[in-house]
Amino acid sequence: xxxxxxxxxxxxxxxxxxxxxxxxxxxxxxxxxxxxxxxxxxxxxxxxxxxxxxxxxxxxxxxxxxxxxxxxxxxxxxxxxxxxxxxxxxxxxxxxxxxxxxxxxxxxxxxxxxxxxxxxxxxxxxxxxxxxxxxxxxxxxxxxxxxxxxxxxxxxxxxxxxxxxxxxxxxxxxxxxxxxxxxxxxxxxxxxxxxxxxxxxxxxxxxxxxxxxxxxxxxxxxxxxxxxxxxxxxxxxxxxxxxxxxxxxxxxxxxxxxxxxxxxxxxxxxxxxxxxxxxxxxxxxxxxxxxxxxxx
Amino acid sequence: xxxxxxxxxxxxxxxxxxxxxxxxxxxxxxxxxxxxxxxxxxxxxxxxxxxxxxxxxxxxxxxxxxxxxxxxxxxxxxxxxxxxxxxxxxxxxxxxxxxxxxxxxxxxxxxxxxxxxxxxxxxxxxxxxxxxxxxxxxxxxxxxxxxxxxxxxxxxxxxxxxxxxxxxxxxxxxxxxxxxxxxxxxxxxxxxxxxxxxxxxxxxxxxxxxxxxxxxxxxxxxxxxxxxxxxxxxxxxxxxxxxxxxxxxxxxxxxxxxxxxxxxxxxxxxxxxxxxxxxxxxxxxxx
Numbered sequence: 001x002x003x004x005x006x007x008x009x010x011x012x013x014x015x016x017x018x019x020x021x022x023x024x025x026x027x028x029x030x031x032x033x034x035x036x037x038x039x040x041x042x043x044x045x046x047x048x049x050x051x052x053x054x055x056x057x058x059x060x061x062x063x064x065x066x067x068x069x070x071x072x073x074x075x076x077x078x079x080x081x082x083x084x085x086x087x088x089x090x091x092x093x094x095x096x097x098x099x100x101x102x103x104x105x106x107x108x109x110x111x112x113x114x115x116x117x118x119x120x121x122x123x124x125x126x127x128x129x130x131x132x133x134x135x136x137x138x139x140x141x142x143x144x145x146x147x148x149x150x151x152x153x154x155x156x157x158x159x160x161x162x163x164x165x166x167x168x169x170x171x172x173x174x175x176x177x178x179x180x181x182x183x184x185x186x187x188x189x190x191x192x193x194x195x196x197x198x199x200x201x202x203x204x205x206x207x208x209x210x211x212x213x214x215x216x217x218x219x220x221x222x223x224x225x226x227x228x229x230x231x232x233x234x235x236x237x238x239x240x241x242x243x244x245x246x247x248x249x250x251x252x253x254x255x256x257x258x259x260x261x262x263x264x265x266x267x268x269x270x271x272x273x274x275x276x277x278x279x280x281x282x283x284x285x286x287x288x289x290x291x292x293x294x295x296x
Numbered sequence: 297x298x299x300x301x302x303x304x305x306x307x308x309x310x311x312x313x314x315x316x317x318x319x320x321x322x323x324x325x326x327x328x329x330x331x332x333x334x335x336x337x338x339x340x341x342x343x344x345x346x347x348x349x350x351x352x353x354x355x356x357x358x359x360x361x362x363x364x365x366x367x368x369x370x371x372x373x374x375x376x377x378x379x380x381x382x383x384x385x386x387x388x389x390x391x392x393x394x395x396x397x398x399x400x401x402x403x404x405x406x407x408x409x410x411x412x413x414x415x416x417x418x419x420x421x422x423x424x425x426x427x428x429x430x431x432x433x434x435x436x437x438x439x440x441x442x443x444x445x446x447x448x449x450x451x452x453x454x455x456x457x458x459x460x461x462x463x464x465x466x467x468x469x470x471x472x473x474x475x476x477x478x479x480x481x482x483x484x485x486x487x488x489x490x491x492x493x494x495x496x497x498x499x500x501x502x503x504x505x506x507x508x509x510x511x512x513x514x515x516x517x518x519x520x521x522x523x524x525x526x527x528x529x530x531x532x533x534x535x536x537x538x539x540x541x542x543x544x545x546x547x548x549x550x551x552x553x554x555x556x557x558x559x560x561x562x563x564x565x566x567x568x569x570x571x572x573x574x575x576x577x578x579x580x581x582x583x
Contacts, residue, residue, distance in 0.1 A: 025477035029374060032482075035366025036375075039453065040386045042446040046393060046401050053404070101297045118298040121305050127568030128308065128561060129507025131534050135541070135557045136308045139315060148542075159304065166301075220394025223509035223534070227542040247396045247510075254400045254514065262404070269397045280392050284385060 047273070054270025057263040062271075067233050067249070070258050077268050080249040083236040087150060087229060087245060088219050091157035096211055099162035100200070103169025103207075108181075108195040110174075119170075126163045133159050134224030142228060150236065150243035153229025161218045168210025172203050209283045216279040220272055222247035246272055309561065316555035322548060327555060333520035335540065340552035342559050344520040348437065348530035349563070352512065353505035355441025355526070360449050361498055365487075367449070368456035373482055384457075391450035399514030402443045407434035407515055410442070415527050430525040435517035438526045443511045448501035455500060459493030459578065460486055493578045499571035507564045509534040533560040 061076045068075025102118065109115050137156035142148055176199050184194035200207065225231070230242040231249060246268055253265035319340060320327050330341030367387060371380060411434030418428040467485035476484065487494075517529020518539055531539075533556050544550045 021477050021480065025479035028479035028482075032366045032370050032374060035363050036370040036383070039363045039367040039390075039449050040383070042449075043386055043390050043393075045405070046397065049401055049405050050397065098297060098300065102301060105298050114298060118301050121302050123568070123572060124565055125301070125305055127503055127507070127564050128305075129509065129534055129564055131507070131509045131537050132308070132312070132557050132561050135537065135554060136311055138541070139311050216392065220396065222394070222396040223513075223538050226538055230542065247394060250396050250400060251510065251514070254396075254403055265400055269400050272394055273397055276392050276394060277389065280385075280389060 050266065050269050050273050053263070053266035054268075054273075057267035058270060062264075062267050066235070067264070068260075070260070073260065075264070077246060077249055077264065077271075079233070079235050080231070080244040080246045080268070081271075083150070083229070083231075083244040084219060084246040086236060086239075087153050087157060087225075087243060088215060090239075091154045091161055091218060092211070092215055094154070095158040095162040095165060095214075098158075099165025099214070100169050100207060100211075102162070103166045104173065104195050104200055106166065106170040107173035108191070108199065122163050122166050125159075126167070129223075130156075130160050130221055131223040134226070134228055137224060137228045145240065147240065148228065148230030148242040150229055150239035150241065153225050153243055153245065154239070156224040156228045157218045157221060160221060160224065161214050164214045164217065165211055168214070169207050172206040172210065173199055175206075176203055205286060209287045212279060213283050216276050216283075220247055220276060222251050226251070312554055312558040312561060316551055316558050318548060318551040319555040327552070328559070331522060333536070335544070335546075335549055338546065338548055340548065340555075342533070342556055344522050345531055345533040345536050345556060346559065346563075347522045348440075348516065349506055349532040349534070349560075351526075352437050352440040352444060352516065352530070352532060353502050355437060356444030356448055356505045357498055357502050359441060359445035360452055360501060363445075364449050364452035364497070364501070365456055365494055367453045368460055369482055369486065371453070371457050372460040373486060374478075384454075387450050387453050390446060395447070395508065395510040396514075398443055398447060398511040402439060402511055402515040403435075406442060407439050410434050410436075410439045410527075414438070426524055427526050430523070430528050432527065433517060433529055435515050435529055436525075436527045437516065437530045440512045440516040440530070440532070441526075443515055444505040444508055447508060447511065448504050451504050452494075452497045452501040455497035455575070456490070456494050459490045459497070462579075463489050492574060496571045496574035496578060499567055499574070503564050503567035503571065506567060507534060507560065509538050513538045533557075533563075 061074050063076060064078050065076040066079050106115050106119050134156050137152050141152035141155050180198060181194055184198040225245050225248050229245055231244045232242045236243045250265050250268040253261040323341060326341055328342050331343050332339045332341055333344055371383060411432045415432045422428060463486055468481055471481040471485040512532055513535035516531060516535055518531050518535060519529040520531050537553050537557055541553055544553055
């Protein structure tokens, strides 16, 4: 036993072991670096292909005219753009107040029992697949109205949009130091006034960032719109009619067999990707500037 | 306002439950465990879609897990500080790209690549395996798994990063002081204590993959079939709803699709709850 131990401890084998361990370490750190590269690679691949195929298909007509029938060159996605803007905007008008208020509830009354139940349900709602929300909106709006409609799409989008807004608001408000709340209360404000006029108002830029990111997210939602807003090939004239949207248009064009339509789909994807990308970059810039300011 | 949230969730659940009842009544247990889905003959059952959903999601997890954990280690342990923020941003951008854009890219770039390169390569490398056989469609479980992997990398990476960040530096210093190399430090002081967090992150990623619809619908081939080959066209619970709901006109068909929706809801809520419980436990332990 003792001799075996001594053998093991002889300097040549220790040095060899150390060398092997060092080589293994270098190899593993290299592998980790490679894996990180692999993680970012798809982003570049998607961007390269969307830009290469989408940019040449972009022109004024894309923004100004209605879809062209198969076989006819040209045509655009103007109606889908307008439809998407209308639906996302109205869904935002519904979801933002609800989301922000629930977020305030969760952060400012966090020690109560009721908010923790609400928090749990909000987490459940985030995990509900968006297509299931689409089914729900279908039953809620399409079945009674007997028609696919903008309203059905709007209700689906607003249900999808508000849980992330709740989470973002809650997270941001939790960062507000308690001394701020105490100062408000010391001035004789009631608790909900402190929540709204002091805490929420003080972090409005960060809350806005969360809201904008949620808007960007639902702007790309497709699945729940397939059988709620459904889409059509004309200008959206009424919210009680089927309503076109950019993502659904991209989808229909992508799975069609026509190469003209494929080009349009790439152009639509290019536009959607650029909007989402720019919003994300802006939100990031706003957020770092905002938090940098409040920290000092 | 809080009540609205709770009522909304209960409504969604109750609505799916009541409206899918005709399907459960018509087929009984066979609705969940049967293999056939033939709309023209009014025969409906979930199992083939459950199979597609679970296999494509597990494939995605298999691809995404090493990449995500590697990135998380790189971000917390090895990355020079000037690179950290841009790298995090790039990985988070993967989550911001709309599903339909991934689907478009999947149809025109990834599927042809799988058809021309990956499947022939794997079939040649493992000829007696069965998993990689079949005609090269390009669309199928494997391609869906690849796309899903890309989409869940940000989820797993960001939670794992958070977990690794919360591990006290004392562990790392301890390991280094005992003479551990860089990799041994990572293995013992970071991966070891962070393992339960990584597990929770993977389950959460799995939950996202299960509910993902558009990208999968566009590349999975949409055939209600259980086949041993990873390259055969398949369908998921979400994709069959996306494909058939707008066109379904018989009551039983609609009710069956709602039944699929109910199964999907239960599956994704269950998966997410499990991972949240684990994450919650991990957080409580570290605080």
